[in-house]
Amino acid sequence: MKELEPSEQHEIRWSKLQVRVATAAEIPWFDQQLAGHHYLGAGRPVGDYLRQVVAVDNKPVALLVWGPACYALKDRDLWIGWSACQRVERLKLIVQNRRFLLLTPKGGARNLGSQVLGAALRVLRQHWQQCFGYRPVLAETFTDLEAYVGTCYKASNWEPVGFSAGYSRHRADFYVPNERPKRLWLRPLVPEARQQLRGPQVPEECRGGLVAGPSGQLPIKEQELESLRQVFVKAPDPRAANTQYRTAAVLTIIALALLAGRREIAEIVRFATTLSQPQRRRLGLPRKKDTRAFYKVPGYDVFYQVLTRMDPEAFAALLTDWLRWRAGSLPAALALDGKMIRDHIGLLSVVQHEDGAPQAVAVYDQKEGTERCEQTAALAVLESLEALDGQLLTADPLHCQRKVARTIVEKGGDYLLQIKGNQKRLLKKAQKLDALQGTPFLPRPKPDMVESKPGNSTPLPSSPWRPTSALREP
Numbered sequence: 001m002k003e004l005e006p007s008e009q010h011e012i013r014w015s016k017l018q019v020r021v022a023t024a025a026e027i028p029w030f031d032q033q034l035a036g037h038h039y040l041g042a043g044r045p046v047g048d049y050l051r052q053v054v055a056v057d058n059k060p061v062a063l064l065v066w067g068p069a070c071y072a073l074k075d076r077d078l079w080i081g082w083s084a085c086q087r088v089e090r091l092k093l094i095v096q097n098r099r100f101l102l103l104t105p106k107g108g109a110r111n112l113g114s115q116v117l118g119a120a121l122r123v124l125r126q127h128w129q130q131c132f133g134y135r136p137v138l139a140e141t142f143t144d145l146e147a148y149v150g151t152c153y154k155a156s157n158w159e160p161v162g163f164s165a166g167y168s169r170h171r172a173d174f175y176v177p178n179e180r181p182k183r184l185w186l187r188p189l190v191p192e193a194r195q196q197l198r199g200p201q202v203p204e205e206c207r208g209g210l211v212a213g214p215s216g217q218l219p220i221k222e223q224e225l226e227s228l229r230q231v232f233v234k235a236p237d238p239r240a241a242n243t244q245y246r247t248a249a250v251l252t253i254i255a256l257a258l259l260a261g262r263r264e265i266a267e268i269v270r271f272a273t274t275l276s277q278p279q280r281r282r283l284g285l286p287r288k289k290d291t292r293a294f295y296k297v298p299g300y301d302v303f304y305q306v307l308t309r310m311d312p313e314a315f316a317a318l319l320t321d322w323l324r325w326r327a328g329s330l331p332a333a334l335a336l337d338g339k340m341i342r343d344h345i346g347l348l349s350v351v352q353h354e355d356g357a358p359q360a361v362a363v364y365d366q367k368e369g370t371e372r373c374e375q376t377a378a379l380a381v382l383e384s385l386e387a388l389d390g391q392l393l394t395a396d397p398l399h400c401q402r403k404v405a406r407t408i409v410e411k412g413g414d415y416l417l418q419i420k421g422n423q424k425r426l427l428k429k430a431q432k433l434d435a436l437q438g439t440p441f442l443p444r445p446k447p448d449m450v451e452s453k454p455g456n457s458t459p460l461p462s463s464p465w466r467p468t469s470a471l472r473e474p
Helices: 006-011 024-037 074-080 084-093 112-132 151-155 193-198 204-209 222-231 247-259 265-273 277-283 300-309 312-327 374-384 402-410 424-437
Strands: 017-021 050-056 059-068 094-102 138-144 159-163 167-171 174-177 182-188 333-341 345-352 358-364 392-395 414-420 457-459
Touching: 017 112, 024 050, 024 059, 024 094, 050 112, 059 112, 074 159, 074 182, 074 193, 084 094, 084 193, 084 204, 094 112, 112 151, 112 204, 222 247, 222 277, 222 312, 247 265, 247 277, 247 300, 247 312, 265 300, 312 358, 312 374, 345 374, 358 374, 374 402, 402 414, 414 424
Parallel strands: 094 138, 333 392, 392 414
Antiparallel strands: 017 050, 050 059, 059 094, 138 182, 159 182, 167 174, 333 345, 345 358, 414 457
């Protein structure tokens, strides 16, 4: 492979930049260039590790290395706004630019650095999926304050969001201060990067990068664990009097698993096995015989018996009261959604739009048509909320009902509900209002996009500034 000669630098045309993944045969040459010309050297490959070569007319002009993101960065995590569980699960969706080397003399080619970065970023997600089976959504990197200003990163739309703490890894789990904090830069690879990293679910193309949480990773802070357990101490035990696992411990584990997004009994069991020994001890789980510090967790049968025999309304009420005490005032945007735990129990939640954190819960047994269906549970959980002043609540077409809308309005909130094509009169009224008043914050669907099929759903348009006015009339 031929490197770019100085006399050829003026012939560079940015539209001809070619970015590709380094082949296996090129890796020794690639690492040799980094070892000889980059101030940090070649580095050591860890985790998902990608080498990119940027060339012009098959002549390399730059090398880039992408690898795993830092486990925890205060400024980055605040910028994203995700929870500790989400960070552990979705950390691989962030990639770090570990090395960036131009193969031309400094200042020899104007704007080459920013153009190379831009070209590399445009194909990074595609390259990453080809190599590792999933697409990242955010890139991070650092610049040394004493050596580089980071002009090329700024020119290619990277955002400076803070600084590192100034520590270097000394051993696998030990860091020492180096007194040289680095500037942290972030670059979204998709427009909705933050929403995808902190939302309830990630896109299908990103799910290959999700990992299970490590042992002891809780959806709440450690100091809140005891307060949650105390909530369930007085809950009645639906099982026999002589039980190995106390009800408070079992119900607390179920609540923690639900808050962490688990919806199957098997998932709850797996979540329980990840609890650390100190956490198991604080929950009051029994100690294994002939051991000093090994505490057992319930198995599938224990969770099955408790879930099928307990009073679900009482459980939901206790958990909702604890959520209110912990969270305080409700956020500005909420979503109403229901999920079934197998065929045993359905959990309907009022959750935050940003990170999916529950604010209130209720239980049901069927989607509709029974005294304990999801529609009835929705009314019950809405009526249990003290107020919705200033909040916007969204829900799927199942909850596009007069009673739901009226309850939200009476609580002082606004709503944005979806409607199905089988609600013909309501759909026509919404389309008529949309034609007369317009909908500034929702796209206007084309006429052929709305079909009268039971599975088709369309957001309910509203007046220009009040999203509830289309349904406020009884």
